[in-house]
Amino acid sequence: MTYDQLVTLEAIIEQGSFKAASEFLHKTQPALSSAIKKLEQEYDITLFSREEYRPKLTDTGQAFYLKAQEALQSFRELEKFSKELSLDHETELTLGIDAICPIAEIAPTLNTFFETRPSVSLNLNIDLLEGLAQKVNEHKVDFGIGSNLVQSEHIESLPIFDVVMVPVISPKFKKVNQSLLKKLPQIIVQSSSKQSSKKVVGKLQGSKSWSTSDMFMKEQLIENGLGWGRLPLHQVRDKIKLGRLAEVKSVDQVKRLPVPMYLLKSRTKTLGPHAKSLLSFLLEASRS
Known part of the structure; x- marks a missing residue:
């Protein structure tokens, strides 16, 4: 079995006839017929029914063609990958x-x-x-x-684009005001940089803070009533709708913050x- 034989089989099926396949592959019809005959003889199978005017796959031929398509796809991916390597394309x-x-x-x-x-x-x-x-x-x-x-x-x-950071708190706190926010820790995330400036964007003046290096942990701390803080709106939108988090709207110093x-x-x-x-x-x- 060769790659060219499988390509020939594919072309005959997709083009609908040996004549159309020969034009598509720029090969003669006898060359295509010979390729298919050798393939059938090699594995003692019949790929096409000779009773039809147009080429029609036998049941065996249909099963073989499905596997042939997988082989062709794998070969073409390997061929493309090899060309990219030769052109110094990144993998x-x-x-x-x-x-x-x-x-x-x-x-x-x-x-x-x-x-x-x-x-x-x-x-x-x-x-x-x-x-x-x-x-x-x-x-x-x-x-x-x-x-x-x-x-x-x-x-x-x-x-x-911009990401909207929204201040949220556990809904168990019914009366949210500046005094409460200063009493509770503001949950902030630490920079993953070893050379962090330690500057905190959006820090409420006079409030204490807890820090974490994980955004999901920050969300869990807030949801469980251990503090408050800003989280990406896309991350907490559903929890706000479900009442598992509440947006802080009653404190003038704490608003939504767009981050470019x-x-x-x-x-x-x-x-x-x-x-x-x-x-x-x-x-x-x-x-x-």
């Missing part, structure tokens, strides 16, 4: 994402991009606050998606062809 992309970034915003773009590049894998790094910019700056990721808390001349930032998200790219890192394409895909999607 893996490393993307840094801020923990507050809504995956739903970028999922359609990622799906469209990777559907046409089955040989490319994705490694996602989740970071908090300055940690993302640090990884971008140190070339530990191809590029990042998140807030730009580090103003560096070495990082190019391209705005894509950026595509963060190091000016000193050379991106490969796939990384460049993905960056362009995401930027274009944000503008549409």
Whole structure:
């Protein structure tokens, strides 16, 4: 069995006749007939019924063709992968994402991009606050998606969308005022950067704080009445509707906070062809 024989079989089925297949493959009809005959003789099977005017697969031929399609797809993926290697195309992309970034915003773009590049894998790094910019700056990721808390001349930032941070508290607290919020700890997340500025965005003056390095843990602490804090609206919208969390609306100093998200790219890192394409895909999607 050869690759050309399987391609011949596929062309005959898809084009509907030996004549159309010969034109499609730029081969003579006798050459196609010979390829199919050799394939049948090699495995002592009959692929096509000779009783029909047009080629029709036998039951055996139908079963064989289904497996042949799988083999052809695997070979073509391997062929494409080999060509990409020869052209220095990356086989893996490393993307840094801020923990507050809504995956739903970028999922359609990622799906469209990777559907046409089955040989490319994705490694996602989740970071908090300055940690993302640090990884971008140190070339530990191809590029990042998140807030730009580090103003560096070495990082190019391209705005894509905003994430709304909403102040929430457990609904067990019926009367929410400034006094209560100062009494309870404000739950904040720590930066994943070792060089964090320790600056807290949106901190209520005079309040005490608890810190965690995990956004989900922050949500659990708040939901269980151990404090209050801001969380991404897309993350807690359903819990607010279900009454498992309550938005803080009665304190003037504590409001919703829009946080701009950026595509963060190091000016000193050379991106490969796939990384460049993905960056362009995401930027274009944000503008549409």
